[in-house]
Amino acid sequence: MKGMLGLLLLSSCAMAQSSLFLEAAAKRAKTTTDKFLEKVCDHEKDQIAKRVFWEYGSVFIAGEKVRIPRTCVFKDEESVRDFHEELKLSSARIGVAEITLQTEAMRSLLDAIDEAWAQQLRITPLDGTIAGTRDYQDTVRLWSSRFNRALDYWASRGRIRESEADAARKLEPHEQIPLVIKWEQARLWFSTGFNKSIFTSVAAPGTSQHLSGLAFDIVEHSNSRVRSLLNKHGWFQTIRSDEPHFTYLGLAEAELPGRGLEMVIHRGNFYWVPRSSPANSRLIRRVADSPSREGRQPRRQSPSYP
Numbered sequence: 001m002k003g004m005l006g007l008l009l010l011s012s013c014a015m016a017q018s019s020l021f022l023e024a025a026a027k028r029a030k031t032t033t034d035k036f037l038e039k040v041c042d043h044e045k046d047q048i049a050k051r052v053f054w055e056y057g058s059v060f061i062a063g064e065k066v067r068i069p070r071t072c073v074f075k076d077e078e079s080v081r082d083f084h085e086e087l088k089l090s091s092a093r094i095g096v097a098e099i100t101l102q103t104e105a106m107r108s109l110l111d112a113i114d115e116a117w118a119q120q121l122r123i124t125p126l127d128g129t130i131a132g133t134r135d136y137q138d139t140v141r142l143w144s145s146r147f148n149r150a151l152d153y154w155a156s157r158g159r160i161r162e163s164e165a166d167a168a169r170k171l172e173p174h175e176q177i178p179l180v181i182k183w184e185q186a187r188l189w190f191s192t193g194f195n196k197s198i199f200t201s202v203a204a205p206g207t208s209q210h211l212s213g214l215a216f217d218i219v220e221h222s223n224s225r226v227r228s229l230l231n232k233h234g235w236f237q238t239i240r241s242d243e244p245h246f247t248y249l250g251l252a253e254a255e256l257p258g259r260g261l262e263m264v265i266h267r268g269n270f271y272w273v274p275r276s277s278p279a280n281s282r283l284i285r286r287v288a289d290s291p292s293r294e295g296r297q298p299r300r301q302s303p304s305y306p
């Protein structure tokens with residue numbers, strides 16, 4: 001009985017924590033939680049939306065000076081283009097690449113870069129222009145580079161029938177997502193090495209934070225001084241295991257818990273993620289168990305696409 005009570009308390013506590021993030025996101029979108037679920041991110045019915053919201057969803061509580069994405073999953077090129085037309089965007093040459101971001105995010109990034117220069121530090125884009133804002137086709141290209149290769153691999157080994165693979169190639173990118181989920185549940189992995197989920201290295205088409213104009217991938221992510229500088233200017237790591245990827249939240253770090261985010265540690269890096277995300281609570285050690293932030297070791301650089 002006592003154990004049952006503990007379980008009930010634990011589950012109601014988890015629900016309360018989960019709803020804090022959902023409530024904060026709905027409030028930021030100036031709507032109710034019901035309407036938010038219906039219009040922006042139906043995480044109860046759509047498993048991709050659920051993943052986007054609870055794993056990459058920190059951007060939905062970003063500060064008032066930027067626009068948050070109007071949906072968890074953009075279905076096509078036109079919907080992304082419409083959203084981009086609503087944004088105040090600015091471009092700047094950073095390192096060797098032309099980078100575009102929402103104006104407020106760019107202003108804060110350039111401030112961070114200036115401050116970095118004064119300390120003999122650099123903040124430079126990873127992989128050129130796609131380090132900043134991407135369009136729908138950019139996300140499709142990255143998705144297809146993984147999807148088609150893995151499809152060929154599993155079809156050549158007879159694990160997926162050729163006819164099924166052919167049919168999958170002809171689908172619209174967003175229609176390929178549930179198939180990948182189904183195949184990966186059968187352990188036919190779609191990552192580059194065919195040994196883990198495709199979602200560990202690439203976002204599903206139409207779901208990348210880079211579509212929002214609020215994400216920037218950097219080369220120097222293993223430098224703790226660079227990370228601290230970006231944090232000071234409102235940029236935070238928010239996608240677990242995607243080390244080079246920073247999201248402009250435009251808020252002070254102290255404000256983030258009140259918006260339903262929690263800081264977690266994964267492989268020595270600190271991420272601000274939706275509180276009590278099922279995946280996060282399963283896979284991430286809480287920061288309370290972690291070494292001090294200053295004690296973090298630099299990690300090798302890895303490509304960043306989500």
Ligand SMILES: [Zn+2]
Nearest residue numbers: 217245304306
């Ligand atoms: Zn990124």
